Amino acid sequence: MSTPAAEHAPGLTSADGIAARARGLTKAYGSGETTVLALDSVDVDIARGRFTAVMGPSGSGKSTLMHCLAGLDTVSAGQVWLGDTEITGLKDRELTRLRRDRIGFMFQSFNLVPTLNARENITLPMDIAGRKPDEQWLDRVIDTLGLRDRLGHRPAQLSGGQQQRVACARALASRPELIFADEPTGNLDSRAGLEVLGFLREAVDSLQQTVVMVTHDPGAAAHSDLVLFLADGRIVDEMRQPTAESVLERMKRFDVIRAPSDDGGGDDGGDGPAGPATSGED
């Protein structure tokens, strides 16, 4: 509920287990006068064994941050590490291998290969790598996600929620160092969304996985251990033990802060008075 202590910058953690780290991470699009900074010298640590949510208004750079941390996108400046491996400067082939072996992904939609059944989708990263899945672990993941009786189904035969569960299982199956989930509940109704979030929580709590989730839904963010707030390419705040209400409150302040530059008035109908700037900012 409380704003973070002022003594440390938002996004940085003092915990010893760091799953991923970025320093001076900058991502610019375009060149010359039309340059747009999607990420402006971001420093961030992702704590191991935790569920981190990244929030921010549209265009704040949250997806770009995830893509850069996951080795999907190249950076303009700065450095990114996954564990002890610096991934900035790696070649495509090494990045591909890194994604395959050390990172799990969940996307908003179109997570599964339509020609493969659920089980084949789950083991796909390991199949691609030519590795045998750890059957015990796989069984545990499948049971945790309640997919036992769906393994032979093709994606087209599964509901949206079931598809996301399969995607979640795939992300977990190779026991990656880090799981990135990009708006995993964006396309689901609230019940299925809650289910998926519950599984991600479960993955962290019982399976000791590390999850980074990008979302703009405060309710989804509330399932995390730590919320990082992004605005205009910078991490401007963080929140531990978030609740939906506190995150929503915090998000509303963005609207207010942005309101003057938005030619007056946020979409929220003008509620939420200009609160005092928190110590986390600047």
Place this chain on the structure above:
Amino acid sequence: MLKATLRSFLAHKGRLLLSALAVVLSVAFVAGSLIFSDTVSRTFDRLFASSSADVTVTPREDLESSVPTGAVRTVPASLAGRLAGVEGVAAAHPDVEVGNITVVDSENESVGPTTGAPTLAVDWHVTERSVVELTSGRAPRGAGEAVLDADTADTKGVEIGDTLSVQAQPGTFRVEVVGIATFTTTNPGAALVFLDPAVAATEVLGSADRATGISLTAGPGVSDEQLKRRVTAELGAGAYEVRTAGETAETAAEELGGFLDVIKYVMLGFAGIAVLVGVFLIVNTFSMLIAQRTRELGLLRALGADRRQVRRSVLTEAVLLGVVGSTLGLAAGIGLAFGLIRLMSAFGMNLKTTEMVVGWATPVTAYAVGVGVTFVAAYLPARRAAGVSPMAALAAADTAGTGRPLRARAVTGSVVGALGTASLVGCVLAGETASAASLLGLGVVLTLIATVIAGPLLVRPVIRVLGSAFPALFGSVGRMSQRNALRNPRRTGATASALMVGLALVGGMSVASASMSRSFDEQIDRTLGADFVIQNANFLPFSQEVTDRVRDTEGVGLVVRQRFAPVAVRLPDGERVETTAAGYDDRVDDVARVTYAAGDTAAALADGNISMDAGFAAEHGVRMGSTVPVEFPGGRSTELTVAALTDLEGGEGFGMQGGLVFGIATVEEYVPGGQDSALYVNAADGTGVDDLRDRLDAALDPYPQVQARDQADYKELVRDQIAVLLYLVYALLGLAIIIAVLGVVNTLALSVVERTREIGLLRAIGLSRRQLRRMIRLESVVIAVFGAVLGLALGLVWGLCIQQVLALQGMTALAIPWGTVVAVVVGSAVVGIAAALLPALRASRMNVLEAIAHE
């Protein structure tokens, strides 16, 4: 609506490009063949028209034989004197022009064309009509001198002062080249040796009083037709052929026409294949474009466009494609004709590319073919587009649709397939060549259509089997490839169809030709008993000297000569059959194995006797001892007694209907001046076959036109003749494959676009670029191999049926060229890999993030 159509056409120009290529190829072949044949006939019409004498008198043409005998028909040279007296004749010249000679240089290398065009000995008679002019040296004077045409001199490196040997029917003589003559018009490709008119007849015809024809020049004010009437009146009707310049040119052009028709039909065959395969490509492209644009079309419908407008919009796009393709194809056709003309020049026929003729029919045909084909091919997809419901605009975009159910195809395919199978069965059971052949044709067409229709139904079962090893070999990449190929059976089937058509054709033709080869092999094994056959590779007759030389060779035991004679026999059933008879020396039994139904070799070859095929005899009411009147060329005739009946299996091949055989003395008597066509040689006792071969090779060194062949060589020679047919089929296949590859590229490129998000996902979760490329390559390979397997299966069935038809012609052996079959399957896999190159590269270059975000 037109604006929307144009926009859409331009938006999809990349995809349409491949279809346009198919149109371009077919139009190019159609236009190229038309331009080429127009150019050639115009050139030769001009040549013959300018070079023919006002009126020519030549020997009467009767009993044209398809098998050359080597005999030259002549008229008395004195006829020129007699005709000079006819009113209106300004000049009469006895011509000498013979083609039964061989000319060799001092190293015994032939200076004749290697293309099959003749070597001609001609008298040097310069008029304003001559097609050559002396460009260096001087005219030939007396025996032992000659002028050579410049093209031959160039290609064979003959210079003034060189000595050549001319092997003519009366005997070989040597000449010194004293001049070089250059063609002032198109050189039709022959080698020309000009001799002094004073000695030419003696040297090449054996008598000064002979000529191959008389050229007459009309006096002032006398028309060619008038002159012809007067000459005919003087000579009497029917004794000679009398032709005006126009008629001569026409006859010459007709003779050449046969050769040109071959080129024309070959080109049209290519065009046909290109059209046939191209249609699949176009249908497929339009179907895919429409599938991709379902939502867009639905929106158009929702906004108020009616079905007809949608259909018209698609067809307009097709017509635009056809027009663009035809225009490019026409241009490519001109290029193709240009190339062909240059190619003919390389073979010695010097056509001028500057005189290329593009008649009005060429562009008309080009556009008719190009636009017509595109329109027809796009019609079904257009109808389907018109059937898109306005609701489609609202429906969610499905990922890489699986197409509609295939029940209608199953029904139509089965019905057509059953009809086709019935025709093929009928063909196999038929006992008569003509009906078997037409049933075969019908069956081939119907089964092809059935396979094309039912192709998509076969995709699942066949590819399940073909790709079954993929998951084991290539893991999940292999599994995904196999399943991707199965995703849209309609599309996979249509893509593979293009390849299937070409390969079915090749499969059928290769079985047929392999069976023919084996049949001939077996026939040679069965019938040929000689140690060596001495023969021209073109089966043309050769001069008497060769025979003498062979007979004089040490170690030669027996020489049996073979000569051919054009004959007409009047049979007891009243029918007059024109055919070619063969004459042999006595001891045929020692060099060949002939099975007799009645009588024996001695009786057959005895003076005044004849033998024929037992089946032919029965058909025409001929019995042992029957007397049949036999006509020979030049009005000679006799009556021969049927003294033997043979049991020929392939009796009706090669224009040798009836299998007529008599003693060589009969040929010598009634076809004077003929040449031997083959010598069957056995080694003398105590002489090894290898020794004899060395000696024969040495003895025949001065005669490069003939070679000594043992059984194996002889089989090889026959096989080579059949192989020519096969090379043509392979060339057709090549073209079909090029177009089929375009189709596979097209399909894969589209699949890659459709699966952009899927590819992005796969890349994100760790599929490497190389694995991605392999996945697309494997899909391509499995599609190509599917086409190959279907095509070969169909082709093998056709081949079996063709063989059954051939069996009726005596070619009973069946051979399936498994080597070719395996090579084609492997080749199709390579084709698949090649077709996947660009789509795979494109897929692997995709930006992962953009791909994931792709809508």
